Amino acid sequence: MQHTYLEKIRQTNPLIHNITNIVVANYVANGLLALGASPIMADAEQEMEELAQFTSALVLNIGTLDAMKVKSMLLAGKAANHQGIPVILDPVGVGATGYRKQVVAELLQHIQFTTIRGNAGEIAQLAGIAWQAKGVDAGSGEGDLALIATTAAQRYQCVVAVSGEVDYISDGVQLAKIANGTAMFPKITGSGCLLGAVLGAFLAVDQQNPFQAVTQACTAYAIAGEIAAKTLQPNQYGQFYLGLLDSLAQIDDQQVTKYAKVEVIGG
Ligand SMILES: Nc1ncnc2c1ncn2[C@@H]1O[C@H](COP(=O)(O)OP(=O)(O)O)[C@@H](O)[C@H]1O
Ligand SMILES: Cc1ncsc1CCOP(=O)(O)O
Numbered sequence: 154m155q156h157t158y159l160e161k162i163r164q165t166n167p168l169i170h171n172i173t174n175i176v177v178a179n180y181v182a183n184g185l186l187a188l189g190a191s192p193i194m195a196d197a198e199q200e201m202e203e204l205a206q207f208t209s210a211l212v213l214n215i216g217t218l219d220a221m222k223v224k225s226m227l228l229a230g231k232a233a234n235h236q237g238i239p240v241i242l243d244p245v246g247v248g249a250t251g252y253r254k255q256v257v258a259e260l261l262q263h264i265q266f267t268t269i270r271g272n273a274g275e276i277a278q279l280a281g282i283a284w285q286a287k288g289v290d291a292g293s294g295e296g297d298l299a300l301i302a303t304t305a306a307q308r309y310q311c312v313v314a315v316s317g318e319v320d321y322i323s324d325g326v327q328l329a330k331i332a333n334g335t336a337m338f339p340k341i342t343g344s345g346c347l348l349g350a351v352l353g354a355f356l357a358v359d360q361q362n363p364f365q366a367v368t369q370a371c372t373a374y375a376i377a378g379e380i381a382a383k384t385l386q387p388n389q390y391g392q393f394y395l396g397l398l399d400s401l402a403q404i405d406d407q408q409v410t411k412y413a414k415v416e417v418i419g420g
């Protein structure tokens with residue numbers, strides 16, 4: 154596996170266009186800057202086509218939807234597909250309401266996503282497998298996470314990442330299991346949303362190998378969390394929130410190689 158993603162991101166500073174939710178926009182922008190990429194958060198329908206001409210990836214996050222945002226997402230997604238830049242979907246809380254389900258179905262119908270990243274509850278919903286999600290959080294279920302990732306990847310013809318205590322990445326044939334991370338992640342809001350944007354940065358520097366880029370992104374991000382949590386008490390969530398940004402700025406490809414707990418099956 155290629156292990157030079159972080160170096161490439163810092164060399165090329167890919168510009169990542171995010172249409173994201175009001176809870177996390179600032180944190181995601183800071184996380185991309187820390188990593189060495191550049192963020193642009195833009196929602197207005199008038200600028201979607203223009204942005205696709207000079208950005209390196211598009212991240213669509215449905216966390217706080219409204220009709221105007223959905224219109225912009227459709228325009229941005231189609232323009233990104235036309236330009237051939239990677240498009241990432243974070244289907245935040247897709248099982249929570251009928252509107253979220255309807256919007257995600259529309260996005261999936263009109264846009265070819267490179268990657269879909271969500272927690273188990275969100276991806277189980279897209280895969281049509283039973284799961285008890287809790288709002289925007291993963292919730293609980295008995296489902297087989299590898300099957301959920303693989304089913305969604307085959308159904309939507311893209312790389313799917315199911316994040317959680319163990320991350321499962323599938324392109325429909327290959328499966329990666331990543332055992333890195335820290336239990337502090339689900340204690341801060343925005344950690345999943347920031348991961349979606351980080352996927353954009355990794356995919357921007359390796360458009361040829363989306364499965365590998367997503368696996369490396371999830372691994373690097375989970376290890377950055379481990380490093381941030383190492384010196385903290387288990388309830389220092391505020392410190393973790395900021396420490397994760399510092400850690401994303403400091404982590405390098407050698408550390409990712411050293412600490413990775415990744416198993417790849419199939420392919
Ligand atoms: N219990 C856990 N232990 C270790 N890492 C976790 C745990 N839960 C989530 N993560 C990590 O947190 C990050 C965000 O994933 P997740 O919490 O599933 O997203 P979301 O915030 O969208 O629900 C991922 O890097 C994932 O690996
Ligand atoms: C709490 C909340 N409500 C709508 S979007 C959002 C943020 C979800 O962020 P994450 O999935 O990264 O925890």
Ligand SMILES: [Mg+2]
Pocket residue numbers: 245246271272289345346
């Ligand atoms: Mg989320």
